[in-house]
Amino acid sequence: MNFRLMKAIAAVAALAAVSVPSVVRAQEFERPVRIVVPFAPGGTSDILARLISPKLSEAIGQPVVVENKPGAAGNIGADSVAKAKADGHTLLLMDIGSLAVAPSLFTDLTYDVQKDLAPVGMVMFGPYVLAVNPSVPAKTVPELVAYAKANPGKLAVANSGVGALNHITAVALARDLGIEWKNVPYKGGAAASRAVVSGESNVIINGSTATLPFVNNKQLTGIAVTGEKRMQALPEVETFKEAKLPLNDAGTWQGLLTTGNTPPETVARLNSELNKILAMPEIQEKIAEQGGMVRPGAPDDVKAWLDTNIKNWGGIVTASGIKPN
Amino acid sequence: MELFDNLLLGLSTALQFNNLLYCLIGVVIGTAIGVLPGIGPIPTIALLLPFTFGLEPASSLIMLAGIFYGAQYGGSTTAILVNVPGETSSVVTCLDGHEMAKQGRAGPALAIAAISSFFAGTVATIIIAVLSLPLADLAMRFTAVEYFSLLVLGLIAAVVLAHGSVMKSLAMVFLGLLLGVIGIDVNSGAARMTFGVPSLADGLDFVPVAMGMFGLAEIIANLERPSVQRVVSQKLHDLIPSRADLKAAFPAMVRGTFLGSALGVLPGGGAALPPFSSYALEKKLAKDPSRFGKGAIEGVAGPEAANNAGAQTSFIPLLTLGIPANALMALMIGALMMQGIQPGPQVMTEQPELVWGVIASMWTGNLMLLVINLPLVGLWVSMLKIPYRLLFPAIVLFCCIGTYGISNSAFNVWLMLGCAVLGYFFIKVGVEPAPLLLGLVLGPQLEENFRRAMQLSDGDPSVFLTRPISAVLLGVVALMLIAMLSPAVLRKRKEALAE
Numbered sequence: 001m002n003f004r005l006m007k008a009i010a011a012v013a014a015l016a017a018v019s020v021p022s023v024v025r026a027q028e029f030e031r032p033v034r035i036v037v038p039f040a041p042g043g044t045s046d047i048l049a050r051l052i053s054p055k056l057s058e059a060i061g062q063p064v065v066v067e068n069k070p071g072a073a074g075n076i077g078a079d080s081v082a083k084a085k086a087d088g089h090t091l092l093l094m095d096i097g098s099l100a101v102a103p104s105l106f107t108d109l110t111y112d113v114q115k116d117l118a119p120v121g122m123v124m125f126g127p128y129v130l131a132v133n134p135s136v137p138a139k140t141v142p143e144l145v146a147y148a149k150a151n152p153g154k155l156a157v158a159n160s161g162v163g164a165l166n167h168i169t170a171v172a173l174a175r176d177l178g179i180e181w182k183n184v185p186y187k188g189g190a191a192a193s194r195a196v197v198s199g200e201s202n203v204i205i206n207g208s209t210a211t212l213p214f215v216n217n218k219q220l221t222g223i224a225v226t227g228e229k230r231m232q233a234l235p236e237v238e239t240f241k242e243a244k245l246p247l248n249d250a251g252t253w254q255g256l257l258t259t260g261n262t263p264p265e266t267v268a269r270l271n272s273e274l275n276k277i278l279a280m281p282e283i284q285e286k287i288a289e290q291g292g293m294v295r296p297g298a299p300d301d302v303k304a305w306l307d308t309n310i311k312n313w314g315g316i317v318t319a320s321g322i323k324p325n
Numbered sequence: 326m327e328l329f330d331n332l333l334l335g336l337s338t339a340l341q342f343n344n345l346l347y348c349l350i351g352v353v354i355g356t357a358i359g360v361l362p363g364i365g366p367i368p369t370i371a372l373l374l375p376f377t378f379g380l381e382p383a384s385s386l387i388m389l390a391g392i393f394y395g396a397q398y399g400g401s402t403t404a405i406l407v408n409v410p411g412e413t414s415s416v417v418t419c420l421d422g423h424e425m426a427k428q429g430r431a432g433p434a435l436a437i438a439a440i441s442s443f444f445a446g447t448v449a450t451i452i453i454a455v456l457s458l459p460l461a462d463l464a465m466r467f468t469a470v471e472y473f474s475l476l477v478l479g480l481i482a483a484v485v486l487a488h489g490s491v492m493k494s495l496a497m498v499f500l501g502l503l504l505g506v507i508g509i510d511v512n513s514g515a516a517r518m519t520f521g522v523p524s525l526a527d528g529l530d531f532v533p534v535a536m537g538m539f540g541l542a543e544i545i546a547n548l549e550r551p552s553v554q555r556v557v558s559q560k561l562h563d564l565i566p567s568r569a570d571l572k573a574a575f576p577a578m579v580r581g582t583f584l585g586s587a588l589g590v591l592p593g594g595g596a597a598l599p600p601f602s603s604y605a606l607e608k609k610l611a612k613d614p615s616r617f618g619k620g621a622i623e624g625v626a627g628p629e630a631a632n633n634a635g636a637q638t639s640f641i642p643l644l645t646l647g648i649p650a651n652a653l654m655a656l657m658i659g660a661l662m663m664q665g666i667q668p669g670p671q672v673m674t675e676q677p678e679l680v681w682g683v684i685a686s687m688w689t690g691n692l693m694l695l696v697i698n699l700p701l702v703g704l705w706v707s708m709l710k711i712p713y714r715l716l717f718p719a720i721v722l723f724c725c726i727g728t729y730g731i732s733n734s735a736f737n738v739w740l741m742l743g744c745a746v747l748g749y750f751f752i753k754v755g756v757e758p759a760p761l762l763l764g765l766v767l768g769p770q771l772e773e774n775f776r777r778a779m780q781l782s783d784g785d786p787s788v789f790l791t792r793p794i795s796a797v798l799l800g801v802v803a804l805m806l807i808a809m810l811s812p813a814v815l816r817k818r819k820e821a822l823a824e
Contacts (some may be wrong), residue, residue, distance in 0.1 A: 040732070041371030042656035047663060050374055068371065070732050072509070072526035078525065107523055156781055162514025187773070190655055197646075200468035200781065209662065244483060248415055289662055323515070 032063040035091045035256075038077020040070045044207065044290055048123055049058045049255055051095045051286050055277040057096035060269075073163065074098045075106065082111035086185035087261040088266035092117065096255040097165040097313065099308055104314035105322070110146040113310065116260040118267055119302030121274045126229035128166065129211040129234070131220040139226055144203075148179035155181035157168055158192035158201035163322055166192075168204045168251045171320045173205075176246045188194035196220065207252050208233070208291035226250045252292065255302050271299050327675035331681045332454055332684020338682030339689050351388035355395015356697060361697040361723050365532070366728050367394040374663065375458075382664040383679045387686040389660055390640065393653060394446065397407055397636045398528060398645055398694045401438040401629055402705055406431060409540030409720055413631035416535050416762060421624030423543075428620050431706045433562030435575050437622055438629045439698040441567075445582040445630035446691030448638040452586050453644075453684050460590045461645040462637070467591055469778040470788050475591070476771040478787050479598055480763065481802050491740045494760045504529055508769070512776045519681050524736035531740035531766055533728040538758040541741065542726055542748025544717050560722065564703055574626035577607050581630030589635030590642065599635035618757075637687055644680050645673055656726035 033056070035049045049066045057064040059144040074094055084090035099113050112119070140142040143200055148155050158166035162185045170183055171277055184201045186192040189210050194238035196204040204211060204220070205253070212221040226248055240248040245263050258267065258272055275296040277283055287294050316322075338344060358369050370389050377385035400415040405422035418438065425434035452460075467475075480498060507518045508528030519525040556571070584606060584820045585599035607627040608617045617624050643654045666672060666679070673680050708716075728737045751758050789795050 040655075041367065041374070043658035047659050048370070051663075067733055068368075069734070070527070071734070074544040075526070076523050077735070153783065161511070162509075178436065181782060184777060185514070187511055190658075194465075195468070198465040198468060200777075286663065 002109065010144050018211050027064040029089065029275045030059045031089060032065055033057075033060065033089050035064060035066050036081050036183065037068050038070060038074035038094050039068065039093070041068050043153060044126065044209070044252060044292075045094050045254060047290060048287070051257075051278055051283060052093075052123070052274070055280065055283070056273060059129050059273045059276065070124045073102070073105075073161070075102060075109065075111075078102075078113075078117065079111045081257065081259055082116035084259045086118075086261040086263075088241065088258050088262045088270055090259055091120065091270070092257045093123065093254065094257075095165070095236045096122075096253050096257075096302065096306060097251075097309070099255075099257075100309035101163060101168060101313045101317055103310055105318040112260075114303075114306065115256045118260050118262045119306065120256040120258055120267055121299055122295040122302050122305070123254040123256055123274070123296050124252070124287050124288065124290070124292035125227070125295050126207050126209070126254070127225050127231065128205050128251045129208050129215065129225050129231075129237075130203070130205075130240075131211050131215055132221045132223060133195070133196050133199050134218065134221055135199055136202050136221070138223065139221055141238075141245060144223055145177050145179060147166065148177075148181060149206045152180050155179075155203050156184045156201040157181050157203040157205065158184050158186055159190050160206070161185055161187065162191040163317065165250065165252075165313070167322065168316050168320075169247055170203075171322060172247055172316045173245065175320070205250075212291065218227065252304065253295075254292070255305075257302070267299055328454060331470055332685060334678055335454075335681030335683075335685030338383055339387065339685035343381075344387050344682065344686060346386040347384045348391050348686050349693055351391020352395035352398075352690050352697065353696050354424065355392040355397075356399040358392070358693065359396035359399020359401075361727065363564045365727070366393045366729070367653055367656060369396075369820050370653070370660075374656075374660055377660060378663060382661070382666055382676070385664065386657065386658060386679065386683050389657060390683055391474060394633060394636045394690065395694060397633045398439065398698055400632075401625075402435060403440075403720075405434045405438065405625070406705060406784045407540070407716070407720055408543040409724065410535055414600055414636070415602045416539060417628040419539050420604070420759065421621050424618065424620035425622070425625065432618065432633065432702055433566035433570050433622070435623050435705055436564065436566050436700045437626050438568065439695055439702070440571075441574065441578045441581065441626045441630040442633040443695040444578050445634040446637060447688060447693070448582045449586050449589075449634040450511065450688040450691070452634075453641055453687070453732060454681075457641045457684075459646050460641050464590045464642055465646070466794065469774040469781065470498060470792050471794045471798070472591075472774040473771060473778055474789060474802070476767050476774065478798050478802050479602060479803075480765050480771065481805050493651050493784075497756055497758065497760040500772075501761035501766075502768035503764075504534075504761070505765045505768030506772075511698075511769075511773045512780070522736075524734060528769060529740065529765065530731060530737055531762070532731055533737045533764060534680070534744045535762055536724050536805045537741040537744025538748035538762070541562050541721065541745030542752055544619060544720065544757075545745065545749045546752050547713065548717070564706060570622050573614045574622050577603075577623035577627035578630045579764075580610075581627035584627075585631030585634030586638045588631075589638035593762040598767075599622060599631035601759075603627040603631035604784040621686060625779070633691075640683070641688075644683065655663060752799070760794070 035053055037049045038048045039045055046066070046068065053064040053066050069080055069170050071077070078092055078094065078099065081090050081092040099117070100110055103113055104152055132138060132144065134148060136144070138147050157170040159170060161167065167183055167185065170181070174181055181203060186195060192204060193206060193210045193214065195201045197214050208231065211220060215222040215234065222234050224240050224243045224245060225231050225234060226240050230237065240246070258270065278294040278296045284294050339348070354369065355366065370392055373389070377389065389602060397414055400410065401422065402419045403409045404415040404418040405426050407422040408419050410419055411418040422434045422438065425431065445530060500787045505528065507525055509516050509526050516526060581603040588599045588602060604624055606628060607623045610624065611617065611621070639654060643657055650747050666676065724741060725738050728741045729735060730736055748758055779786070789799060
């Protein structure tokens with residue numbers, strides 16, 4: 001009756017309040033858009049952001065600025081996006097693998113990965129290459145496992161930092177293969193690659209851009225790669241799946257996100273622009289040069305990926321006791 | 326000879342009109358950002374990256390390289406004139422360069438800085454051309470063990486660096502080491518002394534600390550003195566270094582060049598190590614070390630040569646191995662990849678015109694820098710005639726913009742201001758901040774490499790003595806310590822050598 005009518009009016013009003021401004025807003029970017037890259041310039045995320053920004057700017061008719069906010073394993077930059085105005089004008093481009101492990105790695109995380117950030121879309125996937133210094137007498141996975149079992153403590157896996165995805169991958173591999181190797185942390189992937197080429201450490205699991213040139217030059221021996229298919233550049237190196245290794249989807253997953261609670265229409269607009277950009281042949285070419293492949297898709301794909309991997313990767317972090325704090 | 330063919334190929338690329346133009350653009354931008362304190366080559370190059378998409382790979386790399394070494398030239402200008410290091414690498418130049426300026430010899434100091442840089446740039450170009458392959462090989466032999474020993478050497482040299490008492494400088498080194506501990510530990514991932522502040526997770530950034538302690542602290546100290554005419558009006562002939570100046574500076578220049586070239590090749594060595602080491606070396610070799618810190622021209626020539634040589638030879642690992650020696654080189658790799666060139670050892674054979682073109686352009690670029698900078702000396706010196714009350718707010722403003730720009734973080738601005746207060750305190754109690762800065766920079770690397778070496782050797786410390794390079798470095802450290810502990814021995818030996 002009266003009460004019911006009021007409720008209906010309230011519901012309509014609420015609906016109007018929610019939908020009207022967002023319909024108006026959905027098509028409009030009224031100020032410059034920022035893409036926050038939470039790492040120093042020069043890395044994969046930074047290069048991708050600088051590739052995408054001019055195209056995105058053309059599409060939305062506003063300047064798109066790349067802003068590097070490095071620090072705390074990407075958390076400072078991610079936090080700044082999480083706390084920005086929820087209108088889709090502040091974007092975050094990063095390896096979402098770092099986001100997936102952040103909740104289990106950092107107990108005092110200042111933002112909630114699943115609530116305070118809204119996925120826009122996946123940008124690219126770059127497979128990992130598992131490679132060894134040529135002083136290790138192994139060319140295939142069984143040979144490597146046999147060597148590790150015969151020479152406990154001789155293998156040292158360089159990773160790009162405690163809690164980095166390649167660290168977690170190495171820990172999980174050792175656990176599943178029943179082998180023991182040292183995990184040696186470095187400041188970033190480039191330093192880790194250098195150390196394995198020089199023989200300071202002797203195993204590396206890292207993105208293909210950092211490892212391929214050395215494998216081609218015989219300074220590293222390729223053992224296996226992640227991803228669905230073998231790599232075009234390394235046709236003789238089998239995939240993790242073929243070698244019956246776990247974690248075939250380990251690698252760099254670069255994703256675009258924005259502030260949580262951004263109106264879904266705005267997110268949808270950003271997603272469709274992103275997918276249009278990822279369909280451009282020149283962009284695909286440049287991304288292939290980064291050792292990756294474009295991964296167009298819906299925002300929900302990223303959300304599902306994050307939900308799964310916060311559980312999977314996070315579980316490994318908790319189980320293995322990798323924990324900075 | 327293959328070398329000449331290579332150099333000719335490089336020159337033919339570098340001397341193309343458009344490449345000369347991009348080289349000029351690069352060095353001019355570099356000089357400008359070098360002069361502005363805190364606005365460093367890294368953010369500049371990151372900003373310019375998208376503009377290089379449309380360029381030829383060689384042109385874009387030539388321009389970006391020009392920005393980098395151009396900044397080394399420009400960085401010394403503010404260090405000398407107003408005691409604000411424009412770049413990390415010019416901190417040491419403040420020590421004697423600014424003293425010279427205070428004595429009315431800003432002109433010779435600036436000229437010597439430019440000439441040293443040019444000399445170092447020329448020699449480093451030749452070194453890169455002749456030695457890049459063997460040097461890259463040497464760099465690959467440096468593992469955590471060798472690094473640790475090298476860093477110990479650097480730190481011990483830092484104690485020699487300070488004028489004043491050894492106790493005070495030791496205390497400052499340790500304070501620097503302590504401050505260097507702040508942040509997430511690379512080896513264990515544990516956060517230390519961060520008090521839950523995310524901005525502290527990566528440790529204290531060197532640039533705001535250096536700008537606060539040297540630049541801003543100096544400004545505070547200046548303001549407290551009554552405003553006297555600080556700079557004696559300069560006559561034109563005062564702008565040019567005298568023959569005696571050149572004679573004193575030349576050996577330092579040569580030593581600085583070779584020291585810088587060697588240290589620049591090492592990964593992570595970066596901007597801080599070469600000038601500090603060169604300064605320590607010059608002071609050690611000087612007949613009268615007490616002149617250092619009071620306007621010794623060798624103290625400008627050596628470090629300036631070293632930082633420029635180091636800046637250039639840090640391209641060697643990049644060009645020959647595709648391995649970045651520091652953050653800036655990582656950015657260069659990004660630039661290469663955007664051009665579709667996979668950095669790595671194969672670039673040298675597949676794209677010789679690119680590699681040799683960039684190398685040759687370093688020489689043309691250095692020549693341009695000399696031509697640009699020498700006539701500017703007069704202009705820069707006349708900047709000192711601007712009343713200080715007008716000059717200092719501008720410096721403070723640029724320092725703030727610069728520190729903010731490093732990682733777009735307001736935290737760094739506060740850090741700089743805090744360090745300014747601390748630096749002022751240091752001036753009041755009469756201790757030198759330079760050893761603290763060296764401790765801050767080298768401390769974290771020292772720890773990281775020591776623990777990595779231990780982890781890899783299963784905790785066996787004998788690796789430091791059984792690996793030859795490391796053993797030699799530690800031997801030098803032992804000699805230095807013996808020399809320091811018995812100054813009489815050293816003095817006697819010096820007298821004997823002088824005769």
